[in-house]
Amino acid sequence: MSNKEWPLWEVFIRSKQGLNHKHVGSLRAPDATLALDNARDVYTRRSEGISIWVVESNYIHASDPSDADSFFEPSDTKVYRHPTFYDVPDGIKHM
Amino acid sequence: MKNEALYNYVLHLGDDSLILGQRLGEWCGHGPILEEDIAMTNISLDLIGQAMSLLDYAGEIDGQGKDHDALAFLRFEHEYRNVLLLEQPNGDFANTMMRQFLFDAFRKPLYEQLVASKDVQISAIAEKSLKETKYHLKHSSEWIIRLGDGTEESHNRVQNALDHLWRYTDELFSESDLDQSLVDAGIVPSMSEIKIQWAETVRSVLEEATLMIPTNNWQFEGGRRGVHSEHLGFLLADLQYMQRAYPNMTW
Amino acid sequence: MKPMDLQELEKRFQEKIDKEIKIEPNDWMPDEYRKTLIRQISQHAHSEIVGMLPEGNWITRAPNLRRKAVLLAKVQDEAGHGLYLYSSVETLGADREETIDDLHSGKAKYSSIFNYPAVTWADIGTIGWLVDGAAIMNQVALCRCSYGPYARGMVKICKEESFHQRQGFESLVTLCNGTPTQKAMAQDAMNRFWWPALMMFGPSDDESPNSAQSMKWKIKRFSNDELRQSFVDATVPQAEILGLTIPDPNLKWNEETGHYDFSPINWDEFWQVVNGNGPCNKERIEARTKAKEEGMWVREAAMAYAEKRALKKTA
Ligand SMILES: [Fe+2]
Ligand SMILES: [Fe+2]
Ligand SMILES: [Fe+2]
Numbered sequence: 001m002s003n004k005e006w007p008l009w010e011v012f013i014r015s016k017q018g019l020n021h022k023h024v025g026s027l028r029a030p031d032a033t034l035a036l037d038n039a040r041d042v043y044t045r046r047s048e049g050i051s052i053w054v055v056e057s058n059y060i061h062a063s064d065p066s067d068a069d070s071f072f073e074p075s076d077t078k079v080y081r082h083p084t085f086y087d088v089p090d091g092i093k094h095m
Numbered sequence: 096m097k098n099e100a101l102y103n104y105v106l107h108l109g110d111d112s113l114i115l116g117q118r119l120g121e122w123c124g125h126g127p128i129l130e131e132d133i134a135m136t137n138i139s140l141d142l143i144g145q146a147m148s149l150l151d152y153a154g155e156i157d158g159q160g161k162d163h164d165a166l167a168f169l170r171f172e173h174e175y176r177n178v179l180l181l182e183q184p185n186g187d188f189a190n191t192m193m194r195q196f197l198f199d200a201f202r203k204p205l206y207e208q209l210v211a212s213k214d215v216q217i218s219a220i221a222e223k224s225l226k227e228t229k230y231h232l233k234h235s236s237e238w239i240i241r242l243g244d245g246t247e248e249s250h251n252r253v254q255n256a257l258d259h260l261w262r263y264t265d266e267l268f269s270e271s272d273l274d275q276s277l278v279d280a281g282i283v284p285s286m287s288e289i290k291i292q293w294a295e296t297v298r299s300v301l302e303e304a305t306l307m308i309p310t311n312n313w314q315f316e317g318g319r320r321g322v323h324s325e326h327l328g329f330l331l332a333d334l335q336y337m338q339r340a341y342p343n344m345t346w
Numbered sequence: 347m348k349p350m351d352l353q354e355l356e357k358r359f360q361e362k363i364d365k366e367i368k369i370e371p372n373d374w375m376p377d378e379y380r381k382t383l384i385r386q387i388s389q390h391a392h393s394e395i396v397g398m399l400p401e402g403n404w405i406t407r408a409p410n411l412r413r414k415a416v417l418l419a420k421v422q423d424e425a426g427h428g429l430y431l432y433s434s435v436e437t438l439g440a441d442r443e444e445t446i447d448d449l450h451s452g453k454a455k456y457s458s459i460f461n462y463p464a465v466t467w468a469d470i471g472t473i474g475w476l477v478d479g480a481a482i483m484n485q486v487a488l489c490r491c492s493y494g495p496y497a498r499g500m501v502k503i504c505k506e507e508s509f510h511q512r513q514g515f516e517s518l519v520t521l522c523n524g525t526p527t528q529k530a531m532a533q534d535a536m537n538r539f540w541w542p543a544l545m546m547f548g549p550s551d552d553e554s555p556n557s558a559q560s561m562k563w564k565i566k567r568f569s570n571d572e573l574r575q576s577f578v579d580a581t582v583p584q585a586e587i588l589g590l591t592i593p594d595p596n597l598k599w600n601e602e603t604g605h606y607d608f609s610p611i612n613w614d615e616f617w618q619v620v621n622g623n624g625p626c627n628k629e630r631i632e633a634r635t636k637a638k639e640e641g642m643w644v645r646e647a648a649m650a651y652a653e654k655r656a657l658k659k660t661a
Pocket of ligand 1: 397424478481
């Protein structure tokens with residue numbers, strides 16, 4: 001007999017067609033099917049969604065906040081990736 | 096009264112939803128895990144919503160100005176038309192889920208047929224309720240399978256629940272002479288068709304759940320005629336308490 | 347780079363807090379900050395769940411189907427709130443079921459208000475109006491808490507709470523405009539719930555030792571007394587609209603302070619109830635313990651089934 005607790009699942013919801021699934025919280029469930037049922041009952045009681053993803057929390061890998069400097073700051077200096085970096089002559093529209 | 100047959104039929108649909116919704120409401124705050132507490136109250140809310148629409152319509156057919164509350168709270172016990180299955184106490188989670196499953200497996204094909212009813216109001220209520228019921232059946236089936244094929248304890252509990260509740264299942268399909276006139280008029284389906292679909296759902300889910308259909312087939316009935324088990328009186332004592340203790344007030 | 351020493355880490359942590367940068371689960375945080383949050387959020391979660399019981403006991407007796415559906419939906423929301431909050435506790439490395447066991451063993455506390463009985467239907471309206479009203483006052487302030495998952499949970503909860511207080515008030519409006527029996531029922535509920543509702547904000551500032559640190563960490567934004575005063579100021583006019591008398595002979599508007607004055611709170615009663623001697627402490631904990639124990643075989647069954655299925659898949 002198993003004495004283990006139900007695993008934790010992260011819940012992602014698409015609130016309407018055309019938008020990304022967004023993380024909304026977590027819950028406990030024994031398997032994916034019931035995780036989806038539970039997510040529906042816990043997180044969409046007020047028509048908050050039209051599609052649900054659940055992922056067992058164990059399978060989520062996160063970047064390490066203590067690496068944040070080396071992970072993210074290098075991109076801060078690559079200003080040339082943004083359109084505002086470039087001058088466009090006055091007469092040109094819609095570029 | 097315009098149409099006694101239709102009134103009776105809609106009343107029994109409404110009472111089935113009402114009584115099961117009331118029973119499920121008892122679980123609120125006491126579920127086996129928070130997630131399931133929320134799931135059961137969701138089902139209860141759907142059923143109470145159905146009861147409101149159905150009893151309002153029954154009142155309309157009756158033509159005496161009774162709304163869903165007058166019908167839900169101010170009838171005597173023998174005037175309720177729900178099946179015996181639904182007034183049975185919750186018992187443990189296995190018993191609650193088995194009662195739910197046996198009913199959902201019946202309600203889904205019934206609503207599917209009622210969508211095609213020649214009575215536009217019944218058809219509209221059935222269409223909305225069918226969506227809810229499909230989910231109820233999915234959820235209760237999933238639980239029956241997990242409990243049946245889970246641990247030895249859960250298997251025994253849910254098998255016991257099945258053995259106990261089986262005796263109330265034939266009544267789901269009972270048809271009165273009055274009902275027959277509605278069948279002939281294309282307003283409600285014949286129960287024989289519903290029973291075939293019910294039996295197939297029950298067979299396949301119970302098989303996956305490794306559960307045995309009881310061989311003792313002694314059946315009880317009476318609810319549809321207003322002859323109830325001892326349990327309904329207590330349920331009504333709760334349900335009607337406020338309306339009986341404080342008559343003629345608005346809440 | 348050499349590892350930062352604790353002082354430096356703490357300094358950087360406080361700088362983030364001062365700059366209103368939210369703290370997220372994997373960020374470094376002082377142990378005390380983590381402990382304080384675990385205690386506070388799990389207490390809050392327990393309160394939502396225990397809070398289901400007094401109202402839940404009226405679901406089967408609600409006077410009409412609309413009120414029954416509203417009450418069911420409301421109490422169900424509280425289960426959801428508990429769940430969101432347990433989720434935030436888990437981001438801090440605490441385990442939901444262990445924190446629940448602490449509740450059942452008496453180690454963890456919950457809001458003392460839920461140890462008072464709900465004995466009439468008017469109590470249901472009154473709980474929605476006063477108890478959810480007081481909870482909202484607290485929770486709106488917590489939407490800006492420095493800990494991200496808690497703050498986000500609070501935003502979601504506050505959105506859902508707004509209907510709780512309204513449905514309660516609406517129910518009381520109906521009673522107060524109803525028969526004399528109904529009005530008396532409402533006044534009686536008010537008499538019993540007013541003081542416990544004021545106690546919900548917790549001990550006075552001078553009696554609440556952890557408050558200063560919590561304010562510095564921006565877990566709390568307002569003191570207990572500030573929130574209590576805002577609640578009184580907001581509620582008195584509502585009681586007037588209902589035509590209910592607040593059970594406090596000293597309650598009066600103070601021109602100078604721009605606030606209502608009110609009598610001192612009976613803190614002796616508060617501590618008695620917190621420490622287990624309220625009218626329903628025993629029943630509440632028994633009901634929750636029973637639900638967990640009786641649900642054990644269900645949770646085990648579902649887990650056993652999932653494991654069997656997983657094995658079949660890999661086999
Ligand atoms: Fe609350
Ligand atoms: Fe809440
Ligand atoms: Fe609430």
